Amino acid sequence: MSRRRGIFRATHARRVVQIAFLLLFFGLIVLAGPGVKAESGPLLGAFFLADPLILAATWLAAHAVVSAMLWALVLVAITVLLGRVFCGWACPLGTIHDIAGRFFDGWQRHPKRRDQWSPWQRGKYYLLAGLLVMAAVGCHWVTIMDPLVLLYRTTTTVLSPSAQWAVEEGATAVFEADPGVGAWRLKQVTEPVYEFLGRHVFVVPGQAFLHTGLIVAVFVAIVLLNGYRRRFWCRYLCPLGALLGLLSWRPLLRRAVGQEECNECGLCGMACHGAAAAKPGHEWKSAECFGCLNCTDSCGRDALAFRLVWPWRRKRAGEGIDLSKRATMGAAVGGLVTLAMMRANPLARGLDTETRYNPALLRPPGARPEREFLQRCTACGMCMKVCRTGGLQPALTEAGLEGLWTPRLVPRIGYCDYDCNLCGQICPTEAIQPLAIEEKQQAKIGLASLDVSRCIPYAYGRECMVCEEHCPVPDKAIYFLEVEIRDRNGQAVLLKQPHVDPDLCIGCGVCEHVCVYQDQPAIRVFSTNETRHPRHESVAPADPWDSVY
Amino acid sequence: MSNPSRRDFLARSAAIAGTSAFGMESLLTAQAADDVKPADMTIARWEKPEALTAEQIRSAAVKLTEAAIEGLGGLKRFVSKGDVVWVKANIGWDRSPEQAANTNPDVVATIVRLCFDAGAKTVKVGDNPCDLARNTYQNSGIAAAVAPLGAEVVFLDSRRFRDTDIKGERVKSIPIYPAIIDCDLVINVPIVKHHGLATLTMCMKNYMGVIDNRKSFHQAIPTCLADLTRYMKPRLCVLDAVRTLAAHGPKGGNLADVQVKGTVAAGTDIVALDAWGAELMGKKPAEIGSVAKGHEVGLGTIDYRSLNLKELTVS
Structure with missing residues (x-):
């Protein structure tokens, strides 16, 4: 029976599986909200824990991995046996490319050429080689291009906040304009939906992220590139695809062509998403094949099938990836040169000697020392997603190029909640270490400093003290002294002026967040005295001996 | 009350049984006098608050609240059948009941129950907290205490505040939560605690939880x-x-700053209640700016003893 004419088509099953994985991926993002329980961290990060690229890069960079990351070996085994089926059946970004590819089909001027294998598809292996060399020298940069990380980050920082904006502003506009017919009001429908979404999906009101322009640009570009070549990203760039391709060099599941049935019509080649040279007569490239089964389904003569081929019966027919030694070496050297150029930067050099820190870089509590942090952080955005206040934001330049899109706390947007330790609980690679709540409440991420030229009681002689009110440290890291000042008429006025106790301040930033100013706050937190860098303790503890005198 | 309902009958029997069981003769006699002139303010004190264990504090809070409300003549004096009531507790901080940074959940729950007993149709509990509402509602114990009684736990939405013309001396317009103003009755249920700037936060300060955009209030807190x-x-x-929280307020967190006073006061004069609270915390009422200001502009009297005051001892 021909698969083409039958009711059941393998590609239909594949699409169902793809959509299921895509929904699971988005579902796990929605679930990773601030209401989440710490124990569910491994479940919510399941995609990352199953990702061999993150495993490889973290192991190369940090020489240590979280044991849960070894789940990625399951995907390694699947790929060795079956090939890149992850790309064809499970990868959520791949599914988005498939959807986009269908959408762009009509644009193609040379539909025959687009699905032919191109030697440029080797580019992703060279890219991977260069990036893995960088990882081996301690730069985890490869993971910011991991497809799962890329989609998680894009969804968390761009897609979800945009949808949230539409929901919040839309419902509010309906609420205020209050349209309706007779006694029936539209808001009777919109308000419950808005309330439900606010409680379960868009949990942090008004959530939005800084510096997302580049994140959007990358995502839009790789989606649009489907118009040039289907699954452009997967064929030419994806470092995870490249890694899985290397693993599926000689899978057990191979495509076989029935020489008698095949009339070399070429339909299979046109249907192939991976440009794996599916057309008979060419050498089928196992490393480029997503196992999507488009070729077998497209064949009107039932000439194609995937069959298990036992290792001892392998054919040797030129199915290797065929990388050039020179280009591979070039990629490796390129990786080293790139890293050297990234590190030849005053802040990076300052990190080497522990003498310079970017004042705008507040890392979440539990973050490892900066170098170690960068050896593990994938910039996936899970911590930003769970942050209760929405204060964790993607860095642009604050952590150097190596720290692109890694989390930093921006107190003006959201502070570090005193009773929350979710970012560390959920971080899949433990770049942010899981701290018990008591430990977290002791972990300093910075130190607040007052700008007395703006602080209202100092600068303008009026009461304020909102910062002191909100300081969550039980014995108050912000305290006040009552002083007598003179107003412009020379009259004595009693006033409370705030001060920061550097021994107690943990740098949570709530003071900066609540400071009465709407533009530049009069109290700001800098990374001074952060626990993770002992040599960054510029303000030393008080010496009790002094107080005797 | 010629034809008392079943609920009234039960409530009255319970009150009488309660008073006789706990020896509140003063309450009984006072109640008799109430029929003539209801009290303006009641103060219900536990006999030996220092001896209370954590578990006993819970039942004491219930009894004290019941006694204080009953002393005013019961909630029927304020709640009509079918009313929508907002119980404005202080749920400002992500702290536990033991840390005394929020209103005691048993006090709030008792008021909710008494509202329903008095015939309220809907009782809503909500605050515009300083910490994240999701956490303050939970960790204060208030959401869990009032939800089973049928109260609506309302999360205030920052997009649903409405700029309201309040024609104050200083504050002309401020975003207020409309659902609170639209209620038939707002019962103001704060905790007495220390506050860095205002010295103490009590009833008047608790109203800051119905508004938004309030940061600049601190620059002139008594007038605001x-x-x-x-x-x-x-x-x-x-x-x-x-x-009560004696230091490091309003958020507190250090159990050493918490004092068990075992007292609940209720009344119709907000300034008088705050004046009493100040004395309870060892301050002169006039030292608290909002109390002095409230008295001055005629919102109530600083001399709470001049009122028809009822003091009860509960055990």
Whole structure:
């Protein structure tokens, strides 16, 4: 029976599986909200824990991995046996490319050429080689291009906040304009939906992220590139695809062509998403094949099938990836040169000697020392997603190029909640270490400093003290002294002026967040005295001996 | 009350049984006098608050609240059948009941129950907290205490505040939560605790939880609170001093700063209640700016003893 004419088509099953994985991926993002329980961290990060690229890069960079990351070996085994089926059946970004590819089909001027294998598809292996060399020298940069990380980050920082904006502003506009017919009001429908979404999906009101322009640009570009070549990203760039391709060099599941049935019509080649040279007569490239089964389904003569081929019966027919030694070496050297150029930067050099820190870089509590942090952080955005206040934001330049899109706390947007330790609980690679709540409440991420030229009681002689009110440290890291000042008429006025106790301040930033100013706050937190860098303790503890005198 | 309902009958029997069981003769006699002239303010004190264990504090809070409300003549005096009531507790901080940074959940729950007993159709509990509402509602114990009684736990939405003309001396317009103003009755149920700037936060300060955009209030807190209080037209306040926070307020967190006072006061004069709270915490009422200001502009009297005051001892 021909698969083409039958009711059941393998590609239909594949699409169902793809959509299921895509929904699971988005579902796990929605679930990773601030209401989440710490124990569910491994479940919510399941995609990352199953990702061999993150495993490889973290192991190369940090020489240590979280044991849960070894789940990625399951995907390694699947790929060795079956090939890149992850790309064809499970990868959520791949599914988005498939959807986009269908959408762009009509644009193609040379539909025959687009699905032919191109030697440029080797580019992703060279890219991977260069990036893995960088990882081996301690730069985890490869993971910011991991497809799962890329989609998680894009969804968390761009897609979800945009949808949230539409929901919040839309419902509010309906609420205020209050349209309706007779006694029936539209808001009777919109308000419950808005309330439900606010409680379960868009949990942090008004959530939005800084510096997302580049994140959007990358995502839009790789989606649009489907118009040039289907699954452009997967064929030419994806470092995870490249890694899985290397693993599926000689899978057990191979495509076989029935020489008698095949009339070399070429339909299979046109249907192939991976440009794996599916057309008979060419050498089928196992490393480029997503196992999507488009070729077998497209064949009107039932000439194609995937069959298990036992290792001892392998054919040797030129199915290797065929990388050039020179280009591979070039990629490796390129990786080293790139890293050297990234590190030849005053802040990076300052990190080497522990003498310079970017004042705008507040890392979440539990973050490892900066170098170690960068050896593990994938910039996936899970911590930003769970942050209760929405204060964790993607860095642009604050952590150097190596720290692109890694989390930093921006107190003006959201502070570090005193009773929350979710970012560390959920971080899949433990770049942010899981701290018990008591430990977290002791972990300093910075130190607040007052700008007395703006602080209202100092600068303008009026009461304020909102910062002191909100300081969550039980014995108050912000305290006040009552002083007598003179107003412009020379009259004595009693006033409370705030001060920061550097021994107690943990740098949570709530003071900066609540400071009465709407533009530049009069109290700001800098990374001074952060626990993770002992040599960054510029303000030393008080010496009790002094107080005797 | 010629034809008492079943609920009334039960409530009355319970009150009588309660008073006789706990030896509140003063309450009984006072109640008899109430029929003539209801009290303006009651103060219910636990006999030996220092001896209370954590578990006993819970039942004491219930009894103290019941006694304080009953002393005013019961909630029927304020709640009509079918009313929608907002119980404005202080749920400002992500702290536990033991840390005394929020109103005692048993006090709040008792008021909710008494509201329903008095015939309220809907009782809503909500605050515009300083910490994240999701956490303050939970960790204060208030959401869990009032939800089973049928109260609506309302999360205030920052997009649903409405700029309201309150015509104050200083505050002309402020975003207020409409659902609170639209209620038939707002019962103001704060805790007595320390506050860095305001020295103490009590009833008047608790109204800051019905507004938004309030940061600049601190620059003139007595006048701002007086303006807000005037707009809110308080009818009934219940001041929780079961536990009080004596230092490092309003968020607190250090159990050493918590004092068990075992007291609940209720009244119709908001300034008088705050004046009493100040004395309870060892301050002169006039030292508290909002109390002095409230008295001055006629929101109530600083001399709470001049009122028809009822003091009860509960055990």
